[in-house]
Amino acid sequence: MKKDHSKKIWIVDFGSQYTQLITRKTRELGYSSEIITLELCKERFNNEAYPHCLVLSGGPQSVFLDDHDYSFIFDQVDLPILGICYGMQLMGKYFGGVVEKGLIGEYGQAEIHFEKVFQISNCPNQMSVWMSHSDHVSVVPKDFEVIMRSSNQLVASIKHNHRPILGLQFHPEVEHSKHGKTILDYFYKDIAELNQDWNPQEMLDESIELVKKVGDKKVLCAFSGGVDSLVAATLAHKVLGENLHCFFVDNGLLRIQDYHHIKRLQEHTYLKIEVIDARHEFFLALSGVNDPEMKRKIIGKKFIEVFENKVNEFQDKFKIHFEYLLQGTLYPDVIESISPHIAGGKSVTIKSHHNVGGLPERMKLKLLEPLRFLFKDEVREMGLALGLNREWVFRHPFPGPGLGVRIVGQVTEEAIRMVQESDQILYEELLEAKLYQSTWQAFTVFLPIKTVGVKGDGRAYENVICLRMVNSSDGMTANWSHFPHEFLEVVSRRITNEVLGITRVVYDITSKPPGTIEWE
Ligand code: XMP
Numbered sequence: 351m352k353k354d355h356s357k358k359i360w361i362v363d364f365g366s367q368y369t370q371l372i373t374r375k376t377r378e379l380g381y382s383s384e385i386i387t388l389e390l391c392k393e394r395f396n397n398e399a400y401p402h403c404l405v406l407s408g409g410p411q412s413v414f415l416d417d418h419d420y421s422f423i424f425d426q427v428d429l430p431i432l433g434i435c436y437g438m439q440l441m442g443k444y445f446g447g448v449v450e451k452g453l454i455g456e457y458g459q460a461e462i463h464f465e466k467v468f469q470i471s472n473c474p475n476q477m478s479v480w481m482s483h484s485d486h487v488s489v490v491p492k493d494f495e496v497i498m499r500s501s502n503q504l505v506a507s508i509k510h511n512h513r514p515i516l517g518l519q520f521h522p523e524v525e526h527s528k529h530g531k532t533i534l535d536y537f538y539k540d541i542a543e544l545n546q547d548w549n550p551q552e553m554l555d556e557s558i559e560l561v562k563k564v565g566d567k568k569v570l571c572a573f574s575g576g577v578d579s580l581v582a583a584t585l586a587h588k589v590l591g592e593n594l595h596c597f598f599v600d601n602g603l604l605r606i607q608d609y610h611h612i613k614r615l616q617e618h619t620y621l622k623i624e625v626i627d628a629r630h631e632f633f634l635a636l637s638g639v640n641d642p643e644m645k646r647k648i649i650g651k652k653f654i655e656v657f658e659n660k661v662n663e664f665q666d667k668f669k670i671h672f673e674y675l676l677q678g679t680l681y682p683d684v685i686e687s688i689s690p691h692i693a694g695g696k697s698v699t700i701k702s703h704h705n706v707g708g709l710p711e712r713m714k715l716k717l718l719e720p721l722r723f724l725f726k727d728e729v730r731e732m733g734l735a736l737g738l739n740r741e742w743v744f745r746h747p748f749p750g751p752g753l754g755v756r757i758v759g760q761v762t763e764e765a766i767r768m769v770q771e772s773d774q775i776l777y778e779e780l781l782e783a784k785l786y787q788s789t790w791q792a793f794t795v796f797l798p799i800k801t802v803g804v805k806g807d808g809r810a811y812e813n814v815i816c817l818r819m820v821n822s823s824d825g826m827t828a829n830w831s832h833f834p835h836e837f838l839e840v841v842s843r844r845i846t847n848e849v850l851g852i853t854r855v856v857y858d859i860t861s862k863p864p865g866t867i868e869w870e
Contacts, residue, residue, distance in 0.1 A: 356556060357723075358544060359383035360401040362391050362423075364409030364436055370685060371523040372405060372434070374725055379535050380546030384723065385685050388418065395422055403430040403542040406437025408521065412485055413439045413449050420444055430514035430542035432534075435483055438508065438517030445491035452504075455484030456519075459526060461501040468497045470536045472529070479506070479520035479527040486519060514541045550735040553728055554585070557720040561589040564674055564718060571596040571676040572657060572706045573623055574750070575611050577743055578678025581733040582721055583621055586676050588736070594676070595664075596621050599656055601649065602629030602766065603752030605793075606774040611742070619738075624664070628656040636754065636761045642870035645761070646702050649751040654709055661713070675715040677706065679722050680729065682824070700866060703750065726824075746791045747825065755870040757796045764851065769796040771849045772815045779841050789831045790822040794845075795858075795869045803846075803853030812853040815845055820867055828862040 359376055363369045363385050376383040383405075386394075394400070404423065413436070423431065424444050433441040439449045463476040487505045490496055498507035500519075508517040516537050522530030538544045569586060573579050573596035587594050598612055616623050635652050639645055665671060710717050721729055733743035749755055756773075757765045772794040780786040797814040804810065817838070822828035842855040858865070 357382045357384040358402040358547060359405060359538070360391060360394075360403075361385045361405045361407060362388055362437075364388070364407050364411065366408035366410075366435070368521055368523050369407045370682065372407060373681075375523045375531055375534055376405075376538070377548050377725070377728070379531060379538065380548050381538055381544055382548040382552065388420075392422055395426075400426065400429065402544055403432070403538065406431065406433045406440060408435030408437060408482070411436065412451075413443045414451065414485070416440075427513060430537075430544075431516075432537050432542075433515075433517040434523070435519060435521060436485075438519055439483075439485055439487060441515065441517045442487035442491060442508070445494065447487055447491035447494070448489035449485055450488040452484040452486050454502075456481040456486075456500060456502065456504065458482075460506075460520065462498050462506040462520065463501075464498055465496050470533060472532050473536075474529070477527075477529050479522070479530065480524040481520045483519060487517070509541075514543075516541055550728075550731050553724060553732050554735055556723065557585055557732070558589055560720045560722075561586050561718065564590065564593075566593065567673040568670050569594045569674040569676050569718060570661060570672040570715065572709065573598045573621075574748075575608060575615060576678070576748060577726070577733060577745060578680060578721060578729060580615070580738065580742060581729050581736065582676055582678040582719075584619065584736050584738060585720055585732070586718070587621055592622075594622070595672070596623045597626055597657060597660060597664075598623050599626045599628055599653055601632040601653065601656075601752060601754075603632065603649070603754045603761070605748070605753065605777070606770050607777050608748070611745075615742070624660075626656060626660045628652070631656060632754075633761070633763075638760065640759050642755065643702060645754050645870065646751050649754050650702070653750070654706070654712065657706075657709065658713055672713075673716060674718040675706070675710050675713070676718045676720075678729075679717075679719040681721075681723055681725050684722050701868070701870075744787060746786075746789075746793075749868055755868045756793060757798075758869055759798045765796045765798070768813065768815065768849055768851055769794055772796075772845045772852065772855075775844045775848060776817065776841055779837065779844065783834075783837050783840075785833065785837065788821075789819050789833075790825070790828065791867060792817075792819040792831070794818070797856075801854050805853060810853045812851050814854045814856060815849070815852050816856050816858050816869070817841065818858045818867070818869070820862070822862075822867070825867060828867055830859045830861055 359381050361372050361383055369385055373383050373385055420440055443449050459478055460481040462479050490508055493511050494508045496505050497509050500506045506519045521527055522533045569590055571583050573583060583596055632652055635648050730743045753769050754761055756769055776792060776794055780792055795816040795818055797816055799814050800811050801814060802811055819831035819833060820828040821831050838857060845852055845855050
């Protein structure tokens with residue numbers, strides 16, 4: 351069998367909401383893995399390219415309605431296969447067992463136990479796992495044995511007697527399956543007999559190989575100072591040196607901490623970062639605009655215009671030609687384009703996200719995406735391996751339209767000042783209280799509402815600042831952060847004392863959904 355793909359484990363996605371998690375857990379265990387579609391799997395097999403091991407994900411469909419031909423997978427007699435939930439039912443059906451529609455399903459937490467004397471080391475005999483199914487394997491195919499059952503006596507796991515095949519009715523990849531990772535590792539190590547091949551050095555080597563393909567061409571980077579663009583640029587700089595040019599657009603909608611950050615990067619890294627001062631242009635373009643979606647569109651469009659003009663000027667002046675655009679695209683974005691349902695089926699545009707999409711076509715640039723196979727936590731690990739400061743690598747995410755979406759309504763100079771000053775106070779206090787890393791994002795929002803207050807002996811009629819702090823793992827869902835009251839009190843007192851024009855501070859206690867993280 352030809353095994354020439356860089357990733358040992360291929361995870362065939364059947365549309366489970368947990369497919370990304372299988373990949374993440376697999377990589378955390380130290381095995382290289384990628385998500386592919388059934389069609390791509392078939393195409394690769396037809397070209398005689400095979401993985402070291404295949405995982406069939408769960409999925410919303412039922413084997414009763416499915417008329418796909420999976421025989422090409424199971425025909426590979428030496429190929430280790432793990433079937434999870436729907437993946438196990440496919441296995442049961444293919445090998446001649448019986449899959450039945452359940453009268454009652456098993457959803458959520460369930461208890462399972464090992465059959466007879468079967469054991470997996472470091473797993474208790476009985477454990478709690480996450481289930482999400484109604485169909486189940488009721489008659490086990492010939493050559494398979496049942497190794498686990500649920501407390502309802504339904505089959506929870508089957509194993510082939512002489513081929514490296516395992517089926518799990520539950521989801522080992524989900525946090526609620528307490529010993530899930532141990533079971534996954536049992537499959538990879540004991541059944542598939544794989545060696546671990548995934549670590550920060552591997553990630554680095556693979557990404558460097560991607561950058562090397564550029565040769566001696568000039569590369570352009572729309573640098574934001576965020577983790578992704580910083581790690582991508584630092585990595586690319588190792589290979590490209592002077593051929594990498596970073597441009598940072600100052601749209602005037604940045605926090606005070608961002609200005610400090612860029613200055614520090616200019617002073618303490620080898621990156622050449624050219625700052626484009628476009629504050630005035632953005633301000634003019636936004637003047638009088640109230641509508642959030644309109645503001646987002648204007649900021650996105652202006653960014654491309656400013657960036658393109660500046661880069662063209664630069665190319666003319668220094669008689670050079672950029673051939674590539676370096677982008678910090680991550681694996682979740684790549685997966686979303688392969689299997690759109692994985693990313694949560696974003697069928698309705700809630701907010702048009704501002705990014706540099708559209709730039710490559712417009713400026714006729716080829717894309718260089720050295721992080722396209724990595725998850726965010728892997729990018730952070732790589733950043734540390736590249737010698738970047740921990741504090742840079744673990745910065746909170748900051749949206750492309752910046753403070754433009756943290757000022758409700760019109761963007762005025764005064765509103766920018768108030769949100770910048772209040773944000774800086776919050777930031778300083780988070781660092782002081784060592785709470786910065788205990789939250790996913792923490793920021794202030796300017797609300798253009800006047801409320802009555804007392805300042806000194808007089809009546810004040812001034813604006814409101816809202817504190818927004820949320821905990822999240824990917825920004826798709828979020829809970830408001832439960833910060834100590836003493837901390838909130840210090841921040842509130844400092845803002846009302848130090849920020850001219852603010853007499854009231856409120857705390858947003860809305861989770862996502864229904865609220866989004868940003869206010870606009
Ligand atoms: P929402 O407000 O949609 O935000 O709950 C989810 C996450 O996305 C960030 N965000 C953006 N990031 N461009 C970005 O690069 C954008 O236009 C944008 N809008 C929101 C937000 O800060 C949060 O982390």
